[in-house]
Amino acid sequence: MSFMPRVQTSPRGANDEPYILVSVASSVSPTGSTEKDWHKYIIAQGHNEIVGHRRGSLEAVQAATNAIVAQLNQRRSGKSTKAQTVIEPAKKGKESIT
Secondary structure: OOOOOOOOOOOOOHOOOOOEEEEEEEEEEOEEEOOOOOOEEEEEEEOEEEEEEEEOOOHHHHHHHHHHHHHHHHHHHHOOOOOOOOOOOOOOOOOOOE
């Protein structure tokens, strides 16, 4: 006999809800990083969460994560979006990652 967990369903599933930016807050630098301007962000869709870290000023990280939220909502609504890849030049003395 196999155990089947109960799944609570509702008329409106989590995928029906839009993505929203929940928070952006200062964060500690990742191991090995000497830069201090890291932020943790949380994007949610219903009960699902996306947690990420990004380096930059608070304003820059908020703008970038708001753009991510807008693109996620466009994708889920079926609208075609053009990928917007931003390639920053490598800093002097550091190799770029490809």
